[in-house]
Amino acid sequence: MTSLDDLPLRDDLRGREPYGAPQLDVPVALNTNENPYPPSERLVKALGEAVMDVAGSLNRYPDRDAAALRADLAAFLCADTPGAGLTGRNVWAANGSNEIIQQILQAFGGHGRTALGFEPSYSMHPTITRVTGTGWIDAHRAEDFGLEPERAVAAIEEHRPDVVFLTSPNNPTGTALPLDAIEAALDAAPGMVVVDEAYGEFRRAGTPSALSLLPGNPRLIVTRTMSKAFAMAGTRLGYLAADPAVVDALLLVRLPYHLSAVTQAVARTAVAHGEELLGTVDALRRERDALVAWLRGEGLTVADSDANFVLFGTFPDRRRVWEGLLERGVLIREVGPPEWLRVSVGTPAETAAFRTALKEIL
Template sequence: MSGFSRAEQVLGELLRPDLQGRTAYGAPQLDVPVQLNTNENSYPVPSAVVQAMCAALAEAGTGLNRYPDREFTALREDLAGYLTRSSGVPVAASQLWAGNGSNEVLLHVVQAFAGPGRAIMGFVPSYSMYPNYALTTGSDWVEGRRGIHREDAIDLDPQSAAEQVAQHAPAVVFMASPNNPTGSALDLDVVTAVYDACARTIVVVDEAYAEFARPGTPSALTLLSGRPRLVVSRTMSKAFAFAGGRLGYLAADPALVDALRVVRMPYHLSTQTQVVARAALAHSDLLMAEVEAIKTQRDRLVEETARMGLVPMPSDANFVLVGGLRDEKATWRALVARGVLVRDVGLPGHLRITAGTVAETDAVLAALSDCLTSTAE
């Protein structure tokens, strides 16, 4: 253990064996002018929303000597109203659950329905936190493939996905729509096929980027009725410019929501989080205007990188996975040297670029063009 302190050595030996040698999840945080690597909303919270948040906090401040509403009743009502209006699917407050970001909400699902002796499953490439949920809960992790019948498949097809779920019978299966890092949305027949494949599997459709979907892209919210094992998760981090506010939520059958109460920590949502999230939801129309601006820049990234001879994937999210790079790691370093930070997601020849403001899009396109020209010389 040369180079380690005595405390590090002792604690390293006491750490759970399955955690030893592992590093924490997290994207690189570098001090560069253009940061497009974590799919944040690049637009600051509008001043009208900030003022509403401050007023709500001031009103709630005198009551901070008391614990928050454990059932976050008013917030659940507001979330249900927002989902009903935006999706056209009636959603009741009894179907809603929320937490400090969608990671906590999804972890609640795993804590309630997976654990030692049970497995959770995801289809790679996808959100890299899904295996971490298995690790932290002592669950087995099953890495599904996006193509059994087509080895080069990026999107899931109903037959291959259902076959894999039937084979492994996981306690929980995760499917992201739009998927991260590919940006592609699921066909709903994939969801129904997976749901029907195993009668003892909780099926989670992670719709963190749903508000950025192209017109006509369906939501799994339309499938909730009559499917008590189906969960549809959302977040306010992206579309609502609320990454720092930490509010994720899900919709499911009330009986499933009730099961999550068993595993949540007491009073897990602070009063501040609840009131600030409600203020943001009250201004959803204003915040969705920024979503439309981001979608414009996303589509511009697709068009302009294709003109450069690269291979971008059409996206329903607030990012674009760009392929066709000869050396993605060298390109990533070259972009950082030019003041632009994007994400290396571990796919050969690909980098993921968050869609930001017009100025940020200008900067990343100029830097990428310069990188390609330099490597071609």
């Protein structure tokens, strides 16, 4: 049989593993940070009607600029962060936030350029960076997974990267960044600064969004997704907010008609029903905070979380704990620093099953 060794694959891709969390059929899946609450019957009906409305014209290409969707997303972000002053010209959308990241690197990275991130952080940042031919620089967070302004500035001044990735709340640690760390990075960075806010809607009260820094900062990009708080992971819709000139740059690298008519219709319907979809966020926050308290009560170390997941440890043999949970029908994520595990916040019943299984193992 033909193998990769027999194909003229790029040398820098040889030996790499494709990204992917385990997809296993288990009673309790708490490994991919999805919102566990499915759409209501009312929303399912609205989504079906939206798809039917565009089904008769699927022989035609969709709006290649997704103008109506971008205007809807801008209005949502303005409600999230009053004063951001966003319009559809400030927003760009693609197939998941990963395609957004890829387009950013295609426009501002590439051969001879570098991107820098503070790890542990989202594993797709270095993966997509390398796939676009951009060099990756691994800077590090503090032991508590925070990122002080001084640490950020020192790494940026040392390496002078073309793109800086800041993740807030951070994945897999759940740690949110203070605005002064982002402002310090902006002041020091010679290129673009990308703040990945995939879990931004879950941040605790009083934790600001980097959206508030957009006015007057044309090199700042804030990315979001509908996969998490919006409970629309299957839609594959990511988006960003930035200066309109950034959107003009991404137009140079986007594929023609990259967002299907169905994706645009479903995403617009989801935004229109945002109050319902985001209505579960407060419940998930409470469940998260209760889970953090319970894990600490069991004598475990837990990172402060502003997301819908919790990083906990430490285990000399985390694989044994992970496998023990799986044997009991609970799937979590073996990710992050070597002695840590990450669990997504589920429904109360799912979280209870996790607690029961973990207590048996401990």
